[in-house]
Amino acid sequence: MRPPFDPTLYLVTDTALCLPRPVADVVRAAVAGGVTAVQVRDKLAPRRELLALTRSVQAALADRPDVPVVVNDAVDVALLAGADGVHVGQEDLPADEVRALIGPDRLLGVSVESAADLAEALALPPGTVDVVGLSPVWATPTKPEAGPGLGLDATRELAAAAHAGGLRAVAIGGIDATRAAAAAATGVDGICVVSAVCAAPDPRAAAARLRAALSPVGAR
Amino acid sequence: MRPPFDPTLYLVTDTALCLPRPVADVVRAAVAGGVTAVQVRDKLAPRRELLALTRSVQAALADRPDVPVVVNDAVDVALLAGADGVHVGQEDLPADEVRALIGPDRLLGVSVESAADLAEALALPPGTVDVVGLSPVWATPTKPEAGPGLGLDATRELAAAAHAGGLRAVAIGGIDATRAAAAAATGVDGICVVSAVCAAPDPRAAAARLRAALSPVGAR
Numbered sequence: 001m002r003p004p005f006d007p008t009l010y011l012v013t014d015t016a017l018c019l020p021r022p023v024a025d026v027v028r029a030a031v032a033g034g035v036t037a038v039q040v041r042d043k044l045a046p047r048r049e050l051l052a053l054t055r056s057v058q059a060a061l062a063d064r065p066d067v068p069v070v071v072n073d074a075v076d077v078a079l080l081a082g083a084d085g086v087h088v089g090q091e092d093l094p095a096d097e098v099r100a101l102i103g104p105d106r107l108l109g110v111s112v113e114s115a116a117d118l119a120e121a122l123a124l125p126p127g128t129v130d131v132v133g134l135s136p137v138w139a140t141p142t143k144p145e146a147g148p149g150l151g152l153d154a155t156r157e158l159a160a161a162a163h164a165g166g167l168r169a170v171a172i173g174g175i176d177a178t179r180a181a182a183a184a185a186t187g188v189d190g191i192c193v194v195s196a197v198c199a200a201p202d203p204r205a206a207a208a209r210l211r212a213a214l215s216p217v218g219a220r
Numbered sequence: 221m222r223p224p225f226d227p228t229l230y231l232v233t234d235t236a237l238c239l240p241r242p243v244a245d246v247v248r249a250a251v252a253g254g255v256t257a258v259q260v261r262d263k264l265a266p267r268r269e270l271l272a273l274t275r276s277v278q279a280a281l282a283d284r285p286d287v288p289v290v291v292n293d294a295v296d297v298a299l300l301a302g303a304d305g306v307h308v309g310q311e312d313l314p315a316d317e318v319r320a321l322i323g324p325d326r327l328l329g330v331s332v333e334s335a336a337d338l339a340e341a342l343a344l345p346p347g348t349v350d351v352v353g354l355s356p357v358w359a360t361p362t363k364p365e366a367g368p369g370l371g372l373d374a375t376r377e378l379a380a381a382a383h384a385g386g387l388r389a390v391a392i393g394g395i396d397a398t399r400a401a402a403a404a405a406t407g408v409d410g411i412c413v414v415s416a417v418c419a420a421p422d423p424r425a426a427a428a429r430l431r432a433a434l435s436p437v438g439a440r
Contacts, residue, residue, distance in 0.1 A: 046311035047293065073267065076295035080317050091266035097300050 003068045003084040005107050006036040007131060007170045007190030009210055012072070014142055015042045015053070017198035023053060024060035026203045031067050033207030035197070036190070039087050039109075041072035050074055054081040068107060075101050085109065087133065090117060099128045109170075111135045113147070118158055122165040129167055133192060134158050136173020137183055142194045149173060156186040163187070177206070180213040223288045223304040225327055226256040227351060227390045227410030229430055232292070234362055235262045235273070237418035243273060244280035246423045251287050253427030255417065256410070259307050259329075261292035270294055274301040288327060295321050305329065307353065310337060319348045329390075331355045333367070338378055342385040349387055353412060354378050356393020357403055362414045369393060376406040383407070397426070400433040 011030050018026045027038055038061065040054045054077055058069050068084035071077050073092045078085070085107025086098055093101075095110050102108065104127065112118045112132040121129050138149040150158070155171055162169040171183045172192035183191045193210060200206030231250050238246045247258055258281065260274045274297055278289050288304035291297050293312045298305070305327025306318055313321075315330050322328065324347065332338045332352040341349050358369040370378070375391055382389040391403045392412035403411045413430060420426030 047295075047313045048311050051313060051317070074296070075267075076299075076313060076321060079296075079321060080313065091268050093267045093271060093296060093300065097271070101296060101299060 001105055002107055002130060003105075004066055005068050005085070005130065006066070007168060008036045008214065009034055009207065010037040010039065010170055010172075010190050010192040011035040011197050011207070012039045012041050012172065012192050012194045013057070014194050014198045015045065017142070017195055022056065023198075024056040026198055027057050028060040029202075029204040030197045030207040031061060031064055033204035034211035035067070035207045037068050037070065039070040039072055039192075040083075041087075041194075043073065047074060047077055051077045051080055054078075054083060058083070070107060070109065078102065078106070085130070087111070095121060095129050096124055099124075107131070109133055111172075112158065112162075113150075115158065115161070118161055121167065122161070126166065131168040131170060131189070132158075132162050133170050133172045134162075134188065135171075137171045137186075138174025138179065140174040140194070143173070152182060152186055155183070155188065159187045159189075177209045177213050180210050184214050221325055222327055222350060223325075224286055225288050225305075225350065226286070227388060228256045228434065229254055229427065230257040230259065230390055230392075230410050230412040231255040231417050231427070232259045232261050232392065232412050232414045233277070234414050234418045235265065237362070237415055242276065243418075244276040246418055247277050248280040249422075249424040250417045250427040251281060251284055253424035254431035255287070255427045257288050257290065259290040259292055259412075260303075261307075261414075263293065267294060267297055271297045271300055274298075274303060278303070290327055290329065298322065298326070305350070307331070315341060315349050316344055319344075327351070329353055331392075332378065332382075333370075335378065335381070338381055341387065342381070346386060351388040351390060351409070352378075352382050353390050353392045354382075354408065355391075357391045357406075358394025358399065360394040360414070363393065372402060372406055375403070375408065379407045379409075397429045397433050400430050404434050 013023050070085040071083045072087050087109035089111040107130045109131045159169040168189045170190045171188045175183050175191050176196040197206050290305040291303045292307050307329035309331040327350045329351045379389040388409045390410045391408045395403050396416040417426050
């Protein structure tokens with residue numbers, strides 16, 4: 001059984017962008033503002049530091065069991081922290097191998113940068129992958145190596161193909177409050193944000209603005 | 221039950237130094253020359269690449285079950301590859317957490333750069349750590365951040381303290397054929413080499429020279 005996972009507004013952390021605030025403080029504020037899921041990402045941190053970071057985020061959300069905490073890349077850290085899931089990119093451990101390590105009770109997300117990547121995720125046994133991160137919708141300074149961006153049309157096509165194959169899809173890359181509605185309108189199940197929240201002076205307000213942009217009626 | 225582990229001549233791989241040769245080819249030759257244990261280390265490789273690298277080394281040593289293959293840092297990779305063990309540094313996952321993940325049937329090595337690091341390893345429950353890597357004996361270009369070097373006297377003291385606490389000890393850092401005998405004379409159970417083998421034009425001959433330097437009588 002997978003943990004609850006509402007990907008509507010999915011925060012991916014960036015330790016440097018949160019500075020001087022601890023990541024856990026930013027996460028806590030962002031969740032109060034409307035973030036529904038959190039992925040701890042820090043490609044520069046040694047594993048000992050990443051484990052401590054993950055636990056600090058989990059502790060900050062101890063009263064929010066509805067908000068899953070997922071670890072980027074580091075399966076060993078996710079296992080030790082008892083995280084709700086793992087998210088892997090195309091250079092990280094392959095999804096089927098990750099699923100073998102994490103068992104059936106954790107979420108598994110995979111970054112998809114092309115139709116070929118998506119086809120590979122869809123070819124895996126059902127239950128291997130839960131969600132694909134369509135990446136990047138727009139070029140983004142937080143992941144410059146990710147390239148020029150899929151654009152909205154390709155994002156829409158990939159989201160539809162993911163849904164047809166039984167996977168959920170989230171959009172990531174260059175999404176801020178001005179672009180959130182357009183990204184969501186591609187039919188994805190949620191949007192991921194990094195700098196739009198981590199670099200915001202008020203992460204709670206930034207998250208609330210993003211939620212409002214996603215659900216203009218509900219937010220009124 | 222731990223796998224067999226003879227640390228007499230312990231090769232730590234460096235992918236760049238092996239170039240243009242595949243790491244697995246260098247390892248195979250080095251084992252033919254007398255290397256008794258192998259640690260796959262590549263701090264720059266993404267985990268997918270490190271997993272493939274580890275499996276290539278294991279495949280190259282399929283006919284040498286007496287030579288364990290240990291993975292540096294990446295516990296997830298070690299688990300997926302079914303490696304014989306894990307080696308962690310002071311910034312990697314803590315030894316007690318690693319032991320919890322790998323269970324009782326794999327080797328666990330820990331880098332020790334000071335008496336304080338060793339005391340920490342010795343304070344863990346018996347059976348947590350198998351071997352400490354006293355590091356660096358001499359300053360080494362393959363790990364410049366490791367500092368100026370313990371020197372032979374401190375290495376001797378740390379090795380004795382490790383033995384008194386029931387741990388094995390190996391020496392690492394700046395060891396080549398000209399220094400192997402001096403490093404071994406500190407009382408360690410083995411010496412680790414990186415560039416002395418990985419950068420050698422003939423890794424088999426380089427390993428044989430190191431073995432000869434360690435056991436001058438037996439090598440005659």
